[in-house]
Amino acid sequence: MSTAQDTIGGEAEPWEEVTPDAARRLLVAAVEAFAERGYHATTTRDIASRAGMSPAALYIHYKTKEELLHRISRIGHDKALGILRTAARREAGAAQRLADAVSSFVRWHAVRRTTARVVQYELDALGPDARAEIVALRREVNAEVQGILDDGVASGEFDVIDVRGTTLAILSLCVDVARWFNVNGTRTPEEVGELYADLVLRMVGAAK
Template sequence: MVSSTGTSSKSAAARQRLLAAALEAFAAKGFNATTTRDIANGAKMSSAAVYVHFRSKEELLFELSEAGHRRILDVIDDVDDASAPPAARLRAVISAFTGHHAREHVGGRVVNYELAALAPEHLDTVMELRREITRRVRAIVDAGIAAGDFDVADAQATTNAMLSMGIDVARWYRPEKGLSPEEMGRFYADLATRMVGVRDR
């Protein structure tokens, strides 16, 4: 007899295999060009197995997108110290944010550039997570302005620009060329502090 715990564990493992295969396939071919057979083959499972664990190809994309954006919020929370000076907070957050998109560039391409393929209710969920990411970085920019440390003409536009340049790293970054993820993070943190009028002393 197979215990319910054992069955649940096998089901969770199968879901993870399918999610990993979907991530690779979506990154390589795009959501629309990827078939459920591509995903099943990547997971070394039957095509029918996809529908045992997921209702649709779109549901796979949604789970990847939601988890990816929640991970970014965790990355921000892990490094942001609200008691630190705004410039130090901004450097820490943009460095971690950019480094994450370099390190997880395959997933980053999927969760950021396949949003149009999500069902409306799923898109709403992911967009709220994106707005929360923006709110957290905007709060740092606002704190720097209030403290007189940042010289910014438009706080929202500046926030959007910093986040956009960090996200875009996932589109073109390749680990075998150029800077490491950590070096990319530091480089973009330097750019971000210059964008808000902070200069190294």
Template sequence: MRYRSGSCQGGPAVTTTSGEFALLDETWSSVTPPAARRMLIAAAAAFSVRGYHATTTRDIAAQAGMSPAAVYIHYRSKEELLFQISRIGHATSLSVLTGVSEVDPVARLAAAVRAFASWHAEYHTTARVVQYELSALTPEHLAEVVELRRRIEAAVRDMVTAGVTAGVFDVPDVRGATLAVLSLCIDVARWYQPSGRRTPAEIGDLYADLVLRMVGAT
């Protein structure tokens, strides 16, 4: 997948919210024991503010309210924390994208974009880490995340292809349109601020409409 990846530090100042990380405590409930989940959420918060390279394990432990040694009880390294955040984040966004129930190609693409874009707003600080710190992963961990990204790209490409096949989308370049849709939605995480005038749901609605116009939906 070729949509942009870089550093969290390259965009505007990140606004972390207790609400987002409270949601993570629920959505990342599969991470056990609770102390490991707490450490992972703390790492996401720290990376989103300082960037991966500028964050120390001591910073993460302080964010979690735990001792520096506690990091290594659950994770072998700072990089493993980043990998788990990236893996879970990509898997979650894939589930959000493919979890829509609509069958009609127009309605399905609209619902998928609405969910995908609003997720990148609702979880904007975490999504920034997931999308823009990939270069810090080891080759083995990066390969696993890249496979998830390929599945995300394939899911959108299949939706666009289905609309073209049904004659309801006018798209001369399916691959190009797929990358444009993904880039549009993912970029929400870069600029979204909770204090802005649109809610995540409103952004989802706006982007669904924009994408349908992009693919010439009829």
């Protein structure tokens, strides 16, 4: 995670609440290692070494490699949900709330693309309990967007035939930004967020 990435989206470093410093460094090292080589090809030794620590020092903070993935996935989902929820629950009409939710969710996935990829692509590597916890968070993410769509349909702002399917498509569109976003490309996270907010308002038939 470079300093440039940390500031582009205007969001705070997602690992700031992880203490002590050694535990945080190990988490950042794990995200990078999982993203580069995949969860199964990464050893706790690789992670410790990347963080400039010994394997014994790693075990003080994390008992297993899965515990690292679980912490990463939990924090990543908590942050993404928090950002989405803040936008979704503002005092505003459904169209404004949807535009804000989409643009902030897109920015997060562009800026935090390395974390987002690990979190999305390594979900199957979690054990049953950890996985159940993450799936519950994902349902909350889903409910925030579906709630805005329900509100917009009820108020007549939106024209949506399939609310559940459209919710799924909107979230999928935002999440996939983490796959293709290129920091050397022609668009900033803010520009992609604005474009996507416009496209999503069209998807829900928002009255202009």
